[in-house]
Amino acid sequence: MDLEQHNQDEEVEINMSPMIDMVFLLLIFFIVASIVVEDKVRVDIPSAVYAKVPEKITDRVVISINKREELFVGTTKVSIEELKGLVEKAVEADPKVRVMIREDGNVEYRVSDEVMTACGDAGAVDMIFAAFEE
Numbered sequence: 001m002d003l004e005q006h007n008q009d010e011e012v013e014i015n016m017s018p019m020i021d022m023v024f025l026l027l028i029f030f031i032v033a034s035i036v037v038e039d040k041v042r043v044d045i046p047s048a049v050y051a052k053v054p055e056k057i058t059d060r061v062v063i064s065i066n067k068r069e070e071l072f073v074g075t076t077k078v079s080i081e082e083l084k085g086l087v088e089k090a091v092e093a094d095p096k097v098r099v100m101i102r103e104d105g106n107v108e109y110r111v112s113d114e115v116m117t118a119c120g121d122a123g124a125v126d127m128i129f130a131a132f133e134e
Contacts, residue, residue, distance in 0.1 A: 059098060
């Protein structure tokens with residue numbers, strides 16, 4: 001009886017160190033993962049009836065054109081001449097470079113034509129336009 005009483009009186013202690021370590025590791029992971037997410041230029045992409053989602057867009061040069069008709073490669077604002085130079089460098093690095101053009105629905109066609117012409121003159125032959133499926 002004395003032995004039973006002794007076992008019931010002992011306090012059970014739980015070691016919290018591993019749980020605290022795991023919480024800090026998860027916190028660090030989510031902070032780092034949120035920084036890795038690439039920011040994109042705000043563009044109201046139009047929708048199209050026959051739009052198709054490409055299988056792979058991660059390896060493309062992303063060119064964005066906002067409603068003020070400003071050009072961006074990634075998040076860096078560029079001129080049409082700078083765009084051509086950047087695409088030429090990308091073509092030199094990989095002759096099969098792929099380009100994705102994201103543009104606001106209110107951008108005039110002449111701007112799209114200038115961008116496509118600059119990319120074509122730089123040697124890019126695989127270009128797509130971003131559009132949402134209707």
